[in-house]
Amino acid sequence: xxxxxxxxxxxxxxxxxxxxxxxxxxxxxxxxxxxxxxxxxxxxxxxxxxxxxxxxxxxxxxxxxxxxxxxxxxxxxxxxxxxxxxxxxxxxxxxxxxxxxxxxxxxxxxxxxxxxxxxxxxxxxxxxxxxxxxxxxxxxxxxxxxxxxxxxxxxxxxxxxxxxxxxxxxxxxxxxxxxxxxxxxxxxxxxxxxxxxxxxxxxxxxxxxxxxxxxxxxxxxxxxxxxxxxxxxxxxxxxxxxxxxxxxxxxxxxxxxxxxx
Numbered sequence: 001x002x003x004x005x006x007x008x009x010x011x012x013x014x015x016x017x018x019x020x021x022x023x024x025x026x027x028x029x030x031x032x033x034x035x036x037x038x039x040x041x042x043x044x045x046x047x048x049x050x051x052x053x054x055x056x057x058x059x060x061x062x063x064x065x066x067x068x069x070x071x072x073x074x075x076x077x078x079x080x081x082x083x084x085x086x087x088x089x090x091x092x093x094x095x096x097x098x099x100x101x102x103x104x105x106x107x108x109x110x111x112x113x114x115x116x117x118x119x120x121x122x123x124x125x126x127x128x129x130x131x132x133x134x135x136x137x138x139x140x141x142x143x144x145x146x147x148x149x150x151x152x153x154x155x156x157x158x159x160x161x162x163x164x165x166x167x168x169x170x171x172x173x174x175x176x177x178x179x180x181x182x183x184x185x186x187x188x189x190x191x192x193x194x195x196x197x198x199x200x201x202x203x204x205x206x207x208x209x210x211x212x213x214x215x216x217x218x219x220x221x222x223x224x225x226x227x228x229x230x231x232x233x234x235x236x237x238x239x240x241x242x243x244x245x246x247x248x249x250x251x252x253x254x255x256x257x258x259x260x261x
Contacts, residue, residue: 003253004216005045007225008243009203010035012051012081015065019227020052021179023130023147029231029239032065033072040074042243047073048101048171048225050128051081055104056146061088063095070096080128086115093120101171103128104144106162107151117166122198127162128171131155131188140188147175155188156195163198170196171225174204181207181228184215193219201225209244209252217256 010032011018017035018026029035032049039047049069054061060082070077079092080101089100100120105112106127116125130147131140140155151158159170172192174185184205193200201223202215212224233240244252 003249004221005201005223006212006244006249007046007048007201007223008039008044008230009048009050009225009227010231011227012049012062012065013053015062017231018052019179019231023052023175023178026052027237030241033068035231035241036069036072038241039243040072043246044075044243046076046078048078048080050079050101052146054082055144056148060084061092063091066092066097067095078126080126084109084112086112086119089116089125090119093124099124099126099169101126101128103130104149106167107142107144107153107158110161110165113162113167114165117168122166122168125167126169126171127159127167128173129155129158130173130175132175133185133188138187138191140191143175156191159192159196163196167198169199169201169223171201171203171223174202177205179228180205181232183207183211184224186215186218189215189219189222193222199223203227209248213252213256216253217259 013026017029017032019029020026076098078099078101079097083102084105092100130143134141142151142153142158144151174188184202189202203225206226206229215224230243
């Protein structure tokens with residue numbers, strides 16, 4: 001079994017790193033560059049950085065911040081936030097960022113996904129879908145603008161569309177589980193994993209390595225992303241940047257393989 005990617009997800013607001021709960025109440029957790037340096041030392045699989053205010057406030061990517069992050073990062077880096085044009089996508093890739101995440105714009109202007117894939121390659125185009133379950137239904141709906149606007153479309157519908165247009169990866173983020181550290185939404189993961197033909201990453205709710213183990217045991221080689229898990233420690237949520245060691249990751253996969261066998 002190939003080892004799944006375990007991906008810290010960092011949120012940027014006003015040039016500082018924050019962590020939210022349910023997309024609200026952001027708590028400052030540190031300086032982006034310092035955190036990247038720590039993750040370098042921990043040999044992180046991949047790092048995702050999302051500017052949570054860019055689209056809501058109507059501003060584009062902070063290229064100076066991205067240049068600094070890409071210069072410091074020794075791991076694959078994905079950036080999302082305020083990306084609306086193919087020119088922005090090309091600029092971000094040109095700064096040394098490996099992947100560009102498109103969220104609200106992928107829903108409002110799906111052709112951007114196709115244009116970006118043609119310009120920089122599908123492997124560098126990620127679509128992030130923030131979703132909530134529809135009331136009294138097993139259908140998950142896509143929300144945009146930092147989870148404040150209901151797009152009126154289902155997760156599976158949008159995912160199929162952007163995949164056809166050339167997205168190389170789909171990240172699905174469970175809004176209501178954000179920052180709660182009570183486990184991934186496995187039904188959400190099951191639905192998107194069964195339908196997608198491109199790599200899938202699940203975000204929202206991870207509070208322990210056991211939650212990651214549960215996700216991978218159920219769905220195989222799937223990306224496991226988390227925010228709070230990698231920046232907080234203990235019930236009082238003290239800020240502590242952390243990540244499983246190589247040995248811990250190997251033990252995690254070995255445990256999964258034994259259970260599957």
